[in-house]
Amino acid sequence: MEFFERFAIPHPSPIIYASMVAIGITLLAIIAGLTFFKKWGYLWREWLTTVDHKRIGIMYLISALLMLFRGGVDALMMRAQLATPEAQLLDSQHYNEIFTTHGVVMIIFMAMAFIIALMNFVVPLQIGARDVAFPRLNALSFWLYFMGAMLFNLSFVIGGSPSSGWTSYFPLAGNEFSPSVGTNYYMIAIQIAGIGTLITGINFIVTILKMRAPGMKLMKMPMFTWSALITNLIITFAFPVLTVALAMGTMDRLFGTQFFTTGNGGMDMLWANLFWVWGHPEVYILVLPAFGIYSEIISTFAKRNLYGYKSMVASMVIISLLSFVVWVHHFFTMGQGAMVNSIFSITTMAIAVPTGIKIFNWLFTLYKGSIRFTVPMMYSLGFLPIFTIGGVTGVMLGMSAADYQYHNTMFLVAHFHLVIIPGVVFAMLAGLTYWWPKMFGFMLNERIGKWAFWFISVGTCVAFFPMFISGLDGQARRMYTYSESTGFGFWNMLSFVGAVALAIGFIIIVYNIYYSTRYASRDIGSDPWDARSLEWATHTPVPEYNFATIPEVDSSEAFWDSKYNGHKLFKGKLKEIHMPNNSGVPFIMSALFFVLGFSFIFSIWIGVIVSLLGICACLMHRSFEKDHGRHISLEEVEKTESELRGGK
Amino acid sequence: MKIKWMILAAILTVLTVLTGCEPLAVLDPKGPQAQTQADVILLSIAIMSFIVIAVFAILIYMLVKYRASKQPEDYKPPHIEGNFWVEAICVGIPVLIVAYLSFVSVESNYKVEATPEGYDEEPLVVYASSSDWKWHFSYPEENIETLNYLYVPTDRPLEFRLYSYGPISAFWIPQLGGQKYAMADMVTTLHLAADVPGEYSGRNANFSGEGFAEQTFNVNAVSPDEFDEWVEEVQTTADPITEDEFEELLEPGHLGQQTFTGTHLEFMPAPEGEHGGHNHGGESEESHEEHSDQSDDEHSDHSEHDHDH
Ligand code: HEM
Ligand SMILES: [Cu+2]
Ligand SMILES: [Cu+2]
Numbered sequence: 001m002e003f004f005e006r007f008a009i010p011h012p013s014p015i016i017y018a019s020m021v022a023i024g025i026t027l028l029a030i031i032a033g034l035t036f037f038k039k040w041g042y043l044w045r046e047w048l049t050t051v052d053h054k055r056i057g058i059m060y061l062i063s064a065l066l067m068l069f070r071g072g073v074d075a076l077m078m079r080a081q082l083a084t085p086e087a088q089l090l091d092s093q094h095y096n097e098i099f100t101t102h103g104v105v106m107i108i109f110m111a112m113a114f115i116i117a118l119m120n121f122v123v124p125l126q127i128g129a130r131d132v133a134f135p136r137l138n139a140l141s142f143w144l145y146f147m148g149a150m151l152f153n154l155s156f157v158i159g160g161s162p163s164s165g166w167t168s169y170f171p172l173a174g175n176e177f178s179p180s181v182g183t184n185y186y187m188i189a190i191q192i193a194g195i196g197t198l199i200t201g202i203n204f205i206v207t208i209l210k211m212r213a214p215g216m217k218l219m220k221m222p223m224f225t226w227s228a229l230i231t232n233l234i235i236t237f238a239f240p241v242l243t244v245a246l247a248m249g250t251m252d253r254l255f256g257t258q259f260f261t262t263g264n265g266g267m268d269m270l271w272a273n274l275f276w277v278w279g280h281p282e283v284y285i286l287v288l289p290a291f292g293i294y295s296e297i298i299s300t301f302a303k304r305n306l307y308g309y310k311s312m313v314a315s316m317v318i319i320s321l322l323s324f325v326v327w328v329h330h331f332f333t334m335g336q337g338a339m340v341n342s343i344f345s346i347t348t349m350a351i352a353v354p355t356g357i358k359i360f361n362w363l364f365t366l367y368k369g370s371i372r373f374t375v376p377m378m379y380s381l382g383f384l385p386i387f388t389i390g391g392v393t394g395v396m397l398g399m400s401a402a403d404y405q406y407h408n409t410m411f412l413v414a415h416f417h418l419v420i421i422p423g424v425v426f427a428m429l430a431g432l433t434y435w436w437p438k439m440f441g442f443m444l445n446e447r448i449g450k451w452a453f454w455f456i457s458v459g460t461c462v463a464f465f466p467m468f469i470s471g472l473d474g475q476a477r478r479m480y481t482y483s484e485s486t487g488f489g490f491w492n493m494l495s496f497v498g499a500v501a502l503a504i505g506f507i508i509i510v511y512n513i514y515y516s517t518r519y520a521s522r523d524i525g526s527d528p529w530d531a532r533s534l535e536w537a538t539h540t541p542v543p544e545y546n547f548a549t550i551p552e553v554d555s556s557e558a559f560w561d562s563k564y565n566g567h568k569l570f571k572g573k574l575k576e577i578h579m580p581n582n583s584g585v586p587f588i589m590s591a592l593f594f595v596l597g598f599s600f601i602f603s604i605w606i607g608v609i610v611s612l613l614g615i616c617a618c619l620m621h622r623s624f625e626k627d628h629g630r631h632i633s634l635e636e637v638e639k640t641e642s643e644l645r646g647g648k
Numbered sequence: 649m650k651i652k653w654m655i656l657a658a659i660l661t662v663l664t665v666l667t668g669c670e671p672l673a674v675l676d677p678k679g680p681q682a683q684t685q686a687d688v689i690l691l692s693i694a695i696m697s698f699i700v701i702a703v704f705a706i707l708i709y710m711l712v713k714y715r716a717s718k719q720p721e722d723y724k725p726p727h728i729e730g731n732f733w734v735e736a737i738c739v740g741i742p743v744l745i746v747a748y749l750s751f752v753s754v755e756s757n758y759k760v761e762a763t764p765e766g767y768d769e770e771p772l773v774v775y776a777s778s779s780d781w782k783w784h785f786s787y788p789e790e791n792i793e794t795l796n797y798l799y800v801p802t803d804r805p806l807e808f809r810l811y812s813y814g815p816i817s818a819f820w821i822p823q824l825g826g827q828k829y830a831m832a833d834m835v836t837t838l839h840l841a842a843d844v845p846g847e848y849s850g851r852n853a854n855f856s857g858e859g860f861a862e863q864t865f866n867v868n869a870v871s872p873d874e875f876d877e878w879v880e881e882v883q884t885t886a887d888p889i890t891e892d893e894f895e896e897l898l899e900p901g902h903l904g905q906q907t908f909t910g911t912h913l914e915f916m917p918a919p920e921g922e923h924g925g926h927n928h929g930g931e932s933e934e935s936h937e938e939h940s941d942q943s944d945d946e947h948s949d950h951s952e953h954d955h956d957h
Contacts, residue, residue: 092858092859092860092861093858096855096857096858163857164855164857165855169815169816169854171814171815171816171832172814172815172816172855172856172857177780177814177815177857262831262832262833263832263833267833268816268831268832268833269831302714302725303716303724303725304725304726304727304728305727305728305729307728307730308729308730308735309729309730310730311730311735331829333818333826333827333828333829334828334829334831334836335810335828335829335831335834335836335837337761338754338757338758338760338761338762341757341761342753342754342757342758345750345753345754345757346746346750346753346754349746349749349750349753350746352742352746353739353742353743353746356699356738356742357735357738357739357742359703360706360738361730361738363703363706363707363710364728364730364734366707366710366711366714367710367714367728368714368725368726368728369710369714369725370714370715370716370719370723370725371710371711371714371715371716372716373715381707381711384703384707385700385703385704385707388699388700388703388704389700392696392699392700393696395692395696395746395749396689396692396693396696398753399688399692399749399752399753399756400753400757401684401685401688401753401756401757401759401760401826402685402688402689402692402756402826403826404685404760404825404826404827404828405674405682405685405689405822405825405826405827407818407826407827407853408818408820408827408853408854408855409853469672472672472673472674472675472689473672473673473674474672474673474674474822474849474851476820476851476852476853477855478855478860479860479861480860480861481861482861487670
């Protein structure tokens, strides 16, 4: 009996029971639908076993949008609970679970997936490659991430969600204060997804360093590719720290080690340090690709080359270095004294300098341009002012003495949402709209898209600006309620209104996808925005081999030059093309990781052993397998090419 | 764009009107440390607004001047690589600003980490410990202990020694000064002082589980004479605290305000000195350069710490 009790939700509510039923019904519906329409084979052949970076990118994208929805519902529930003093919508435990899962889902499973989705789709195209360096590893990355995300979301209905914050500080996250399996989910689901991310990091570094088209020197790479390179370098250095910290936390919780306990030589502060040694670089992992996306979009729609290419690159390099030496600013208040705080205060504020350079470069890219207000451009232009406000409040937080007052308050919450939303979410929406035609062969409706933009940007301001004020008035973050006498009510109500506007904006985007899928013209050519980089030089839809002949490059805007300055991109003749084979192993192995994770979470040791053996078997299979890929014959390439050209 | 500016303007108006009625706690300091922090906050807001305005101005200028609808049909934007002097200015001005702010930051760090200056008396030492979800205040010199409320004299430095009987919490009285963590295996020190008599609210600012939202306490800042009277009254009327009673107080939950004679430090010492899991300098808290050096040393040999508390 005791064994089964672990699987029960420790703190159930009608919402949770309703979701259990909903999840059950959805699963059944999907299975029935696939069977009825005989799509199992299609699903397996075309998606579950694919190693094509474009399809993997699209799968990341769908998962990220799902997670955005999940995290968004969490957010709305939180804002609704706080909209009025002493509201009864959620009790403390539920509120705590929701803000914890909101943070984890948004950062790890939404934002990370979204940037990796766009990197997957765009980077190989931008560098004129046929795929990433290790296509099968790429599939493994995705499936590990996907299984991690599913595992984490399972906590909602089996065993209970984590509730000690996305930062999961010990000793609160230890067994004594978090006895339910919720924090096991946190440790293990993030671990599995994190390994996937680390693999992505290595994969993309190699891809970008080794697979660029002839002539594309490092300093001739498009800015998004540059940002992807730097981001993946940060991933490769930062994620191992998370891996180790999570492993230690898991051992503390499952095997009685004492790394982060407060007695027996353990140290709770060690977790905080390890977490933020990963955590601060992590915020730059999120925002640097966004910077790359903005660079592409702003120069495309200003019809001008990017201003200050070299300083853009230099500032990213400096940011990536500095991002590893500022982590203490997340706990200036831990008692390390004036000297340590001073050092980290200075390094923190120093990051504002390279960030500022980038802002000014974007502004000067507009100079003498010819600005078209398309949806991607509007997100980019909305990003500039809002992110500036978020950024300067970061500098304010970096003044450590003052941070004693901001820390743990709504002021901090306002800061990071006002950098992450314009910095990451706007960029994702901009990038999504911008590359959508390349992905799916039609454009999203501009008029509906602009409505969504206005709701989202005004909603962001209304939702988060009031928090500066309530924070300075003493409202701590993570409180599930407050009394009327505090006077926080008005500001929180305003925030709620903003959050609703944001939600409406996202619903409009969903509607836009539906509307455009049905009604948008399919006759858009391969370069609908009059863009500048190589991903627009190939056909729409992109053939599986990306480029029939590898382009040759001699500037950072080779495609633009080929359109307007007489540069010849494709010089070679058509030849047969070597491509990697599909493989089911990444999917199967990741499914085994899912079982492994689940077994760990509930201490089912037999499951751990069996799934570990299975994982080893997959690895051995890979080592002994002889797979030389396959060749697409010349006739087939010619046929595809003439079809695609005819379709234009 | 216009709609957004209008909304922004509306928010700002509401803001000024509302803040006009009642000042925000952090910007309404009642002691020297909170004053230092409020000064830093206002200064940085001023400087940052300058940057924000500059960015907004350039953005608006570009958007108005270079929109496609204002250009001739056949306008071809030029290719501009970047200009050394423009870039130098974009680096130079921020560097100057950050350098100045760094200077202010370091100076204010040393202020808030030291006993506030300009008082004749020695600091009043109060041990503030958190347990799920309460605050225990021990006055070792006065030999009294309170639960969930504080009495402090004005015009005398206050030295809070913070630790926790559970998760990491943060001791925070916004109007007297910023927060600091209270942790289970070490004692941290927060230097405050109150200049104005009054009632202030304090709370745990660092999330610590289910009862976190209600983990608050009251602060009564009174004149030194009144404080002495209060101490005397407690000493004559309150019951002594016993180990069993204290163990009961530590049980997770919420309790009202309580008062005792004696302190729990006698039978359950704070995790400092020989009782510490480890610490950040402990005794040498007064001399700060030394403290920082020492804390490094102490961290490098955690294995040798003594854990027999
Ligand atoms: C100008 C650059 C920035 C500076 C100087 C800065 C500074 C800071 C500081 C000092 C804190 C800690 C405050 C505290 O806990 O009391 C903080 C928190 C945070 N920042 Fe920034 N920041 C900057 C940019 C960004 C960017 C670009 C992102 C993300 C894309 C970001 C995301 C965050 C997050 C998520 C937190 C809070 C995490 C938490 O405690 O839950 N920041 N920032
Ligand atoms: Cu940070
Ligand atoms: Cu320590």
